[in-house]
Ligand SMILES: Cc1cc2nc3c(=O)[nH]c(=O)nc-3n(C[C@H](O)[C@H](O)[C@H](O)COP(=O)(O)OP(=O)(O)OC[C@H]3O[C@@H](n4cnc5c(N)ncnc54)[C@H](O)[C@@H]3O)c2cc1C
């Protein structure tokens with residue numbers, strides 16, 4: 477354990493380091509990838525370019541440093557990150573590499589202000605933080621492998637079916653190539669898919685939420701094609717999956733992970749709110765609820781641009797017809813003429829608090845949401861304004877976690 481002097485140094489230098497957070501993490505990643513180019517096979521290059529991963533790492537290190545004498549206080553955060561690490565295949569031997577390059581980046585950016593004493597204290601604190609992660613991840617690796625139908629690392633799945641769900645979203649039905657049992661999962665969890673794309677120097681790993689209920693002989697993922705235009709680089713993996721990958725091809729998946737999961741013990745009403753492709757974990761939750769909880773009130777709300785990009789609409793409408801406890805609402809911000817003529821949506825524009833309250837007449841419910849970051853910020857604000865307890869608000873980022881404030 478760290479002594480009091482070390483803890484005092486850490487706590488007193490966190491504010492200084494926070495000020496230089498971006499510079500330090502930027503320099504850290506430059507050093508890391510120069511010294512260890514093999515790590516470019518696990519890190520997401522697009523998240524790096526957009527700075528999202530740098531911010532996530534800096535925030536996590538400082539949150540851990542502030543709580544260095546009571547790391548259990550941030551255990552939920554550690555677990556969330558550890559799920560991602562386990563899903564990607566981050567190993568104990570990677571930690572000293574990250575530590576060494578982080579320390580060197582701190583030294584470089586702070587210059588003379590980083591005394592030997594400060595650097596020594598940070599080296600010790602990093603060791604404690606790393607050990608906490610390694611311990612939590614070791615348990616997760618064991619659990620992923622030991623569970624019925626579980627496995628270690630990446631497992632080959634062949635694509636049994638590829639189904640177009642909307643103009644931009646396609647589902648892939650994935651069956652283990654070894655013909656052995658398939659691990660269960662919690663609705664809301666994701667898998668990592670490791671792709672070898674011809675012509676690419678590195679492998680690319682992406683997370684995809686499982687979009688059907690557990691207990692089927694397949695996993696299903698549903699992917700939005702991030703096609704590029706003049707202002708946007710095309711997405712590497714999603715475009716390859718849409719354009720090149722066909723039924724019969726093989727995808728490599730790690731075992732399901734993630735802490736954004738439906739609480740199935742809760743019997744109160746549940747509200748599932750999604751924007752765009754953020755509907756995937758919600759469909760898994762919805763299908764599970766319809767199969768297992770006929771007495772639980774479910775409100776499913778989906779926001780999309782219009783009917784052309786609205787995936788799985790018929791599926792949800794049929795489910796709502798067959799299950800009186802399920803209601804479904806569609807909110808389009810750019811409805812097409814056809815949407816208007818056929819009156820296929822319930823609200824034009826965006827989801828706002830007043831409208832939400834008209835559809836969900838109780839605060840005694842649990843709320844789950846997922847979608848683009850501005851959408852999630854708006855949902856979070858609306859639910860907080862309404863007075864929904866923090867414990868009843870759950871969300872997932874389709875990228876490195878950030879702040880919704
Ligand atoms: C837990 C979790 C669950 C997820 N579930 C799903 C899901 O169910 N379905 C789904 O479709 N997605 C899901 N995602 C998102 C998915 O993992 C990928 O991020 C997504 O498919 C895009 O990957 P890509 O390789 O196509 O795009 P990338 O190549 O990673 O690019 C992503 C974005 O970054 C931009 N970009 C790329 N390069 C640059 C650059 N040089 N400068 C600036 N911008 C750049 C691109 O324009 C693109 O918009 C999930 C993510 C997480 C973390």
Ligand code: HEM
Nearest residue numbers: 518519520523529532533536537566570571574606876877
């Ligand atoms: C104590 C040390 C570490 C901390 C505090 C840390 C923190 C984080 C955080 C906050 C995230 C974002 C999680 C999210 O998606 O929301 C993350 C993701 C990630 N971490 Fe770590 N991490 C540490 C060590 C490592 C190590 C040793 C490796 C392996 C080289 C690693 C590799 C990754 C990768 C590949 C991602 C996903 C990046 C992406 O999708 O862009 N991390 N980590």
